[in-house]
Amino acid sequence: MKKDQRGAVVIIEATFVFPIMFFVIFIMLMSCEAYYQYARVESACMTAAIRGAARCENPMLEEVQNTGEVPTSPSAVKVRPYRYIFTSEAKNIAGQLESELRNQINGMNSLAFGGIKPSNVHVTVTPKMNVFVSSFQVDCNFQIKLPIRMIFSNDDLAYKYSISMSEPVGDPAEFIRNVSTVQDYLERSEFGEKIENFAAKIKEALGKIARFTN
Incomplete structure (x- = not known):
């Protein structure tokens, strides 16, 4: 069996x-x-x-x-x-x-x-x-x-x-070249002048704050 x-x-x-x-x-x-x-x-x-x-x-x-x-x-x-x-x-x-x-x-x-x-x-x-x-x-x-x-x-x-x-x-060199191109374009345009004026005001305000804190 x-x-x-x-x-x-x-x-x-x-x-x-x-x-x-x-x-x-x-x-x-x-x-x-x-x-x-x-x-x-x-x-x-x-x-x-x-x-x-x-x-x-x-x-x-x-x-x-x-x-x-x-x-x-x-x-x-x-x-x-x-x-x-x-x-x-x-x-x-x-x-x-x-x-x-x-x-x-x-x-x-x-x-x-x-x-x-x-x-x-x-x-x-x-x-x-x-x-x-x-x-x-x-x-x-x-x-x-x-x-x-x-x-x-x-x-x-x-x-x-x-x-x-x-x-x-x-590509760092190409990046710097592109940034320079954008910067030159902004500096020659009206928008660039507005940015420079705004940056100058910010710098002046930061200077006043620094004199106050010191």
């Missing part, structure tokens, strides 16, 4: 438990590859954000990276003064990086399981250029389909991801 029971247990395990176990392991391996693809896209987005911020900070960086030398021609220098106020240069950089990043993600291949790679990729690169605080933001939405379907359904299993990377743009 005990021998018959042992035989029945082995049959049940071989019929139900082993297939379920292998199916779970199979799903786990595919999920690991999907997460690996997500990590690759995240790394690409981070690199694009860093590149965009660096190129906005230093307009000569692209020429130095392409040639390996500091540009000597005035046309190749591309200083682009006041580029945080007039953002056309930043938009051009964003357009180039957006196209490169989209092609890079769409060109990623699967590893062990065919078809497990990014699809339905939507990339948006947005330079947020301001006088005081600037940043370079990269957003990417995509999905990774698994080569299996839900039970009793025609829908494929898919992971949907959304990545957002933002890098600050800091």
